[in-house]
Amino acid sequence: MILGVVGSGSSPSNSRRLLEEALAGAAEARAVERRVECLADLRFRGCVGCRACRTYADGCVLRDDLTPVLRATAECRALVLATPIYYGYASGLFKSYLDRWYSFRDAGRNLRVPSGRPALLIVTQGHPDPKAYAWTLGSLEKVLAAYGFEPRALVATGLEEGGAVDRSPELLARARDLGRALAA
Ligand SMILES: Cc1cc2nc3c(=O)[nH]c(=O)nc-3n(C[C@H](O)[C@H](O)[C@H](O)COP(=O)(O)O)c2cc1C
Numbered sequence: 611m612i613l614g615v616v617g618s619g620s621s622p623s624n625s626r627r628l629l630e631e632a633l634a635g636a637a638e639a640r641a642v643e644r645r646v647e648c649l650a651d652l653r654f655r656g657c658v659g660c661r662a663c664r665t666y667a668d669g670c671v672l673r674d675d676l677t678p679v680l681r682a683t684a685e686c687r688a689l690v691l692a693t694p695i696y697y698g699y700a701s702g703l704f705k706s707y708l709d710r711w712y713s714f715r716d717a718g719r720n721l722r723v724p725s726g727r728p729a730l731l732i733v734t735q736g737h738p739d740p741k742a743y744a745w746t747l748g749s750l751e752k753v754l755a756a757y758g759f760e761p762r763a764l765v766a767t768g769l770e771e772g773g774a775v776d777r778s779p780e781l782l783a784r785a786r787d788l789g790r791a792l793a794a
Contacts, residue, residue, distance in 0.1 A: 611643040612636050612793060613686035615679065617693035617704025619650025622773035624734040625692035628766055628785040632690050632730055635789025642687070642793055647679045649703040656706035663713035669722070670713035680710055684723045688730075688792050689759060695735035699746050708750075714757050725758030728792050732785065733763065736770035764788055 614633050616626045626648065633644045652675035662671040670680060683689065693704035700708070714723045731750055735743060747763055754761040766781050768774070775781055 611645055611682070611686050612688045612690065613682050614644065614646040614690040614692070615683070615704075615707060616646065616648045616650075617691070617701040617707070618734075619648065619703070620694075620772045622776075623694075624766065624769040624772065624775040625694050625732055627773075627775050628732045628734065628764065628781065629690050629692035631782050631785040632732065632764075632789030632792070635786035635791075636688070636690075636793035638786075639790045639793035645682060645686075647682070649676075649679075649707055652676060652679070654706070654710075657709035657712055664715065664717055664719075666717075667713075668716075670710055672710070676707065676710055679707070680713065683711070684714065686727070688728045690730045690732065690789065690792065691754075692732035692734070693750075695733060695737070695743055695746065698743055700733075700750060708753055711753070711757055721758050723758060727759055729754050729759035729761045730788050730792050731761055731763045732766065734766045734769045734775070736768070738768045740765045740767050742767075762788060762792075 614629045618625045654674040654676035693700040751761045
């Protein structure tokens with residue numbers, strides 16, 4: 611299964627549109643189950659720092675709508691993540707999801723999830739400069755790598771309005787190509 615996780619609740623959403631294009635590309639490369647989770651549709655908390663996952667528990671002890679999404683994240687063969695830039699970083703929804711990944715390591719800091727899985731990180735922003743949030747991108751890629759994923763990224767710039775990405779066939783084609791490569 612290839613899992614897509616969207617960190618925006620906008621409608622239309624640039625990040626969701628690119629994620630769906632990437633998943634369509636993945637399906638072109640191979641017959642694979644696809645699942646999309648939109649974080650804005652879920653009721654969940656961010657990590658509260660209880661550290662149960664890193665002491666006595668075998669995973670995150672919070673039980674909410676993110677619980678099955680964390681399980682799917684742990685089990686998928688590849689991951690597509692999409693977030694808009696909010697004030698220079700990922701959206702709060704997306705950051706809260708990523709923080710809950712803390713439970714993907716145990717008390718000995720050993721990974722509870724497989725390593726070597728490909729992940730595509732799609733970042734959308736209004737700013738026209740793809741390097742404007744380079745630190746943010748690097749930081750998100752480091753988190754992915756810390757949990758064993760092999761990240762690649764698409765920075766989609768100049769997308770101030772919802773739906774703007776539909777006027778950029780080049781960005782849509784890049785997302786599709788990256789999705790195809792992810793599944794190949
Ligand atoms: C709360 C908020 C904060 C934003 N902050 C930034 C920002 O710091 N830099 C930027 O380039 N765009 C910023 N944007 C614009 C979004 O990143 C951009 O519109 C993106 O394409 C939205 O993706 P979506 O349609 O998937 O929600 C912000 C948008 C919102 C709603």
